[in-house]
Amino acid sequence: MADELVHYEVRRGIAAITLNSPHNRNALSAQLRAELTQHLATADADDEVRVIALGHTGPVFCSGMDLKEAGGASANQQGVNEFPAILEQIWTSPKPVVAKLAGPARAGGVGIVAACDIAVAVEGATFAFSEVRIGVVPAVISVTVLPRLLPRAAHELFLTGETFDATRAVAIGLLNSAVPAEDLDAEVRRFTDMLALGGPNALAATKQMLRQPRPANLGETFADMLELSAHHFGGQEGQEGITAFVQKRKPSWVPQD
Template sequence: MFETITIDVDARGVATLTLNRPEKHNAMSGQMLVDLKAAAEQLGADETVRVVILTGAGKSFCAGGDLGWMQQQREMAPDVRGKEARKLAEMLQALNTLPKPLIGRVQGNAFGGGVGMASVCDVTIGADTVTMGLTETRLGLIPATIGPYVVSRMGEAMARRVFMSARLFKADEAVTLGLLAKAVPAADLDAAVEAEVVPYLNCAPGAVASAKALTRTLGMPIDDAVIDHTIDALVSRWEGEEAEEGISAFFEKRKASWMV
C-alpha cells in the first residue's frame, strides 16, 4: 500500500511504523510525506491499534530532506514550494495529533526533519550512538515547519542552543536538551521501547486519547495560524540569496561563501 514506509501490527495492537528508505538514510521525499500522513490517519482510525512505534530501517532514523526533492524545490515557483512545505507540515501535525501513544525508536542518526519527527513523538528513546542536528542554516534555510514541535519538545531556552547553529550533537546531549527521554546501548533499545509500550496496554484507550489531546491544549499551541506562519517563513528563505548560495554549494560539494 505504501511506497516508502511499512506498518506491522502485533497481536497486542502495537503498530510499528517504519521509515523504509534505508538506501537513502530514510530521507524524506514528497512521497514519504504523503505516505506518513496517510499512515497516521489510518492508524488513528484503527480501533485495534493501541500504541504506535515510529522507527527507521537501516543505519539512519532520518537524514532530513531527500536531495532529489530539494533539487526539485529549487526550480519551483514560490506557491509550489509552499505546497511542498505544507505537505511536511501536515504530516508532522498528523503524527502530532495521532490519538494513540506515539513512541519514537531512534536507532540511527537524525538530522533536520528527522529531529522534527522525533519531536512529535510522545516519548523518544534513542541508541546512545546516534548523532542529531538541526542542519538547515548551513544551507541558508531555517528549521521552520518542524520548529513548533522542536521548540515545544525542548523549550525555548534549550532549543536556542542548537536551533540556529546547525551544530551536531550526540545522544547524551539530546537527553539533556529534552529531545530524547533516554539514550541506551543499541542492544537495549528494543527493551527500553517495550518498557514504554507496556503501561499503555493497561490503560483505557479512549482515556489515553483524551489525555493526549488535553496535553496539547495545555502546552504551546500549534494551530493553523502557527503552521501557516512557518510555511511562509520557509518559503521566504527559499527566495533569498543565502538559500541559493547554500544549496548550490552543497550540491557542488564546496564551502558556502560564509563558511570559514
C-alpha cells in the same frame, strides 16, 4: 509498482510504522510522505491499535526533506507545504506515538522525533538543526521541537547548527531515553507495554489535555479539569478500570497474553 517506502504492521495492539527508504537515508520524498500519511491515518482509525511505534530501517532514522528529488524551488516548496500535516498527524494522534531511533536524525527528521509522545534512541545517535548552515530556517519543525527543548539549548542549537549526541538530547528534552544499541528494542517495548495499560479514551483525552496551554486564570482551569475528570471517572471506561482494580484483574482494554 514502486516498492513501499514505509512498512505497516500491527501486532498485539502495537502499530509498527517503519521508514523503509535506506538508500536515501529515509529522506522525506513524495512517496514516503504519502505512505507515512496513509499509515498514520490507518493506525488512528483502527480501534485495535493502542500504540504507534515509529521506527526505521538502515543506519539513519530520517535525514529530512529529499532535496535531490525534484529540481526547482516550487517543487521543493510543495514538500515543505505537505510536511506540517504529517507533524500535526503525529502530534494530535489519539494514540501514543513512540519514536525508535537506531541512528541519527536531521532537520525534518528531528521534527518528527519531537512530534512523538515518547522518543528513544541508541546512545550513538546524533542530531542537528543544520538548516542555517545551508541558508534556510528551521521554521516548520520549530512548532514541535521548541515545546520540547530547554530555551537556552534551543537558541544555541538552532543558531549554530552544531551536532549533538543522544545523551545531550535527553538532557535538553528531545529524547526520553538513550540506551546501548542492544537494549533499544527492550526499552521501546518497556514504553509500549506501559502505554498499552492505559484506557484508550483516557489516553486520547490526556494527550489532548497535555497539548493545551494553561491560561492565567487558575479558577477557570480547575473548573475545566474537574469537568474533564468527572466525565471520564463516570464513563464506561473509567468505571471498568475502577471495577477491575477492585476485583484485582486487568481492565478489558489491556491486551491479553
